[in-house]
Structure formats: C-alpha cells, structure tokens
Amino acid sequence: MTEALCDRRPEPTLERLLADLVPPPRFARARLDNYVPDPAFPSQEDAKQRVTEFAAQLGRPQGGGFLAKFRRRPTAAQGIYLDGGFGVGKTHLLTSLFHAVEGERVYGTFVEYTDLVGALGFQRAVDLLGQSVLVCIDEFELDDPGDTLLMTRLIRELSDRGVAVVATSNTLPDALGEGRFAAQDFLREIQAMAERFQVLRIDGEDYRRRDGVTEIVSLPEGTVREHAQAQEGATLDDFDDLLGHLKTVHPSRYGSMIDDVPAAHVTGLHGLSQHHDALRFVVLVDRLYDREVPVLVSAAAGEGGDDAEVFSDLFAPDLLRSGYRKKYFRALSRLASLAHDGAGRLGADGRAGA
Known part of the structure; x- marks a missing residue:
C-alpha cells in the first residue's frame, strides 16, 4: 500500500535538529567556483567577490601570543546580509561560504533556528552556536515580530562572541526598490548592531x-x-x-x-x-x-x-x-x-x- 505524508508525524530529536544544521542536499555541491554570475547583472559578480574575500578573512589567524591573554572578550564579528530576489543565487553563495570556511560552522533556515531556540532555550542555544566560526541563516524572515526580535537578539549575542553571521532574504526581482526596503527593514530591526553588517544587493532573474x-x-x-x-x-x-x-x-x-x-x-x-x-x-x-x-x-x-x-x-x-x-x-x-x-x-x- 502506498504511504501518504498524512501518515507521518515526525518527532525529531535534539540530535536530529543539530545534525540538520548543514546545507540541504540540493546545495551540497555549491561552491564559489561553480557560481556563474549573469553578466547582465554585475551585482552578482560583485557579491561573489565579496563573499570570497569574506571567506578568506574568516580563514586568517586572529592572533595570539602574549597579548591574547589580556583580551577580555572577542572583537564583535562582521557579517553579510545578501539581499535580493529569489533565484539569483543567494543560497548558492551562502552554502559556498559554508564550504569555504574551516572550523565549526552551522547552516539553517530562519525557522530551523527558531525551533532550535525553542528546543534548547535561548541561552543554551547561544552557548552552543557561540562555539562556531560562522552561522549561516537562509531565508531570514521579517513576517513575525516576535520571531524577528528573537533572531536579531540571537545574532547580536553571537556577533558579540566573535561569531560571523551571514543571512539571506527573498524579495521580488521585479519590484522596484523593494529589495532595498527589505534590507532597510532588517537593519532597522538590528539597529544596535547594524554597523556590523554589510548589505550586498544581488539583482537578476530567477535562474530556473x-x-x-x-x-x-x-x-x-x-x-x-x-x-x-x-x-x-x-x-x-x-x-x-x-x-x-x-x-x-x-x-x-x-x-x-x-x-x-x-x-x-x-x-x-x-x-x-x-x-x-x-x-x-x-x-x-x-x-x-x-x-x-x-x-x-x-x-x-x-x-x-x-x-x-x-x-x-x-x-x-x-x-x-x-x-x-x-x-x-x-x-x-x-x-x-x-x-x-x-x-x-x-x-x-x-x-x-x-
């Protein structure tokens, strides 16, 4: 007998939630060298170059030696916000960055992180994710004020611990000015740390x-x-x-x-x-x-x-x-x-x- 999705009631464990914090199968092979910018939209090439530079920065030694022991807290990390329409390669670039960086890093959608916070509690989630070099957030949402404030607080606390955070948004590719509006919404929500994010606008058509x-x-x-x-x-x-x-x-x-x-x-x-x-x-x-x-x-x-x-x-x-x-x-x-x-x-x- 053919099974139905309606027959399935999953109860994922905490271990499963953590194991899922990696790029999905569709983007498992995404790399910076196989992201092909559309020459008609120079912002795609610009974004690729900036993400490449950002990956190199994360890979550089942060310094140590005698002075390191006098540092009371890590320097607040810089981040990137990839803003643009769907199908222009933002997720490809985000997963490429994940693969280009060594060390502890996590990748998930906005809803996966809010669920993790719900399962662990806020402080435990911060402590766990705070061990990462890089946190990637795909499909950052501004629809629910409560979830948005929760996630911006999470980002702020992770950034304060020296964790680099990179996020993507989705906006209509043909809505004039709307991509900028989404970016402004995001920066307004995290105005206390807005200077830590560089907004990269990616224009283009849906590659599909x-x-x-x-x-x-x-x-x-x-x-x-x-x-x-x-x-x-x-x-x-x-x-x-x-x-x-x-x-x-x-x-x-x-x-x-x-x-x-x-x-x-x-x-x-x-x-x-x-x-x-x-x-x-x-x-x-x-x-x-x-x-x-x-x-x-x-x-x-x-x-x-x-x-x-x-x-x-x-x-x-x-x-x-x-x-x-x-x-x-x-x-x-x-x-x-x-x-x-x-x-x-x-x-x-x-x-x-x-």
Whole structure:
C-alpha cells in the first residue's frame, strides 16, 4: 500500500535538529567556483567577490601570543546580509561560504533556528552556536515580530562572541526598490548592531526560468496514482488532506516528514485563498525543493481537469499582492521546477507520459 505524508508525524530529536544544521542536499555541491554570475547583472559578480574575500578573512589567524591573554572578550564579528530576489543565487553563495570556511560552522533556515531556540532555550542555544566560526541563516524572515526580535537578539549575542553571521532574504526581482526596503527593514530591526553588517544587493532573474521551467505541470490523476503505486517509498496524498495534516505538524518538522521519500504525489491540487494554508504549503514546497524530491501533481476537477497540462492560479491574486508575496512567488517557481522533475520521472521510470 502506498504511504501518504498524512501518515507521518515526525518527532525529531535534539540530535536530529543539530545534525540538520548543514546545507540541504540540493546545495551540497555549491561552491564559489561553480557560481556563474549573469553578466547582465554585475551585482552578482560583485557579491561573489565579496563573499570570497569574506571567506578568506574568516580563514586568517586572529592572533595570539602574549597579548591574547589580556583580551577580555572577542572583537564583535562582521557579517553579510545578501539581499535580493529569489533565484539569483543567494543560497548558492551562502552554502559556498559554508564550504569555504574551516572550523565549526552551522547552516539553517530562519525557522530551523527558531525551533532550535525553542528546543534548547535561548541561552543554551547561544552557548552552543557561540562555539562556531560562522552561522549561516537562509531565508531570514521579517513576517513575525516576535520571531524577528528573537533572531536579531540571537545574532547580536553571537556577533558579540566573535561569531560571523551571514543571512539571506527573498524579495521580488521585479519590484522596484523593494529589495532595498527589505534590507532597510532588517537593519532597522538590528539597529544596535547594524554597523556590523554589510548589505550586498544581488539583482537578476530567477535562474530556473533560464531552463524554461515557468509553469506547474499537471498530469492526469490516474497517471499520478499509477506512478505512486509503482515507486517504492513514494507518497500519495489528496491535496485537501495534506493541507489538513500540515496544520498538525510544526513547520520545522516538515523536513523530517519527507525523509527517504523518492517522489511525492499530490492529487486534487487547487487554488488557495487563505494565508494559513498557503504559508504552510510554501514551507513544505521549500523543504521538498531543498531535498530535491520530485513532485507529480494532478489538478482538481474544475481547476483544469485531467486533460490540463499546466496548472495556474495556485495562490489567489490577493495573496500575491500581500506582504507574503515574495514567499508565494518563490514557491511557484520552486513547485514548477519540482513538477517538471516529477513529469520527467515518467519517462525515466519507463512509464507512459500524460
């Protein structure tokens, strides 16, 4: 019988939470020398050079000898904030920096760090992370004031201990001035330590569009079900059931919920009009994308039907105009890529296409 994600209720241990503080599989091979800047956007080359220099600085000896014992506290560390639209290579640069630096370093998304603080308590989390040379924070969020203040306090305390912190944001690539606005929001929230961060604006187009992957491929429901049943370890879920299940699982556990899943299958895909459902689904898409799990989807009746080749309107127009729109547009891009990979599995697995 084919398993469903709805059957999974992960309870990750503290050891698992700590073990997950590394770059996700999709970016395991990301390095500075294989980041290829788009010549049409010079800020990409500038960011690559600055991150390269920053990695070299972290690798330099900090000095010691006779004077070291008189130092009462480490010098506050400098950091970088990579600001820009989705798909311009910010995560690639962040993971490349992680791999370029030696010593203790950790990497996680904003929500993974907030969950770690919740599991450990603030001071214990500071003591643990404070042993690192570098802390990488992907997808820094400004949506929840409480979480934002928690994370900015964490950053400040880590920086005071001499830990370098590098973070990324996501903004719409075509929203004039909005990338700068996000950077200003970030700096205002951490105004007590703003001088410790250099903001690097990275312009460009979503790299996934370079491959022509712009739309979510919808397959006939029968094809999706048949493929799911034929693939060992694959999951099959009705979209509404999945949305209901996501309410019962903390978003920080969505990654462990898809452990060892070779492909995810979803039937009855339809448009979303409520933020709470949409934002939870965005986090699931992010974790599927990070772990390179292909997704095969079929649209619900009335959403294109079994004969549809493209699914559109996943998020209602008012959601795409909201303060969360950067998340929604990123999710559309990533789900289109995953669905393209999923549709490609049909031929690769020796099955008939849609």
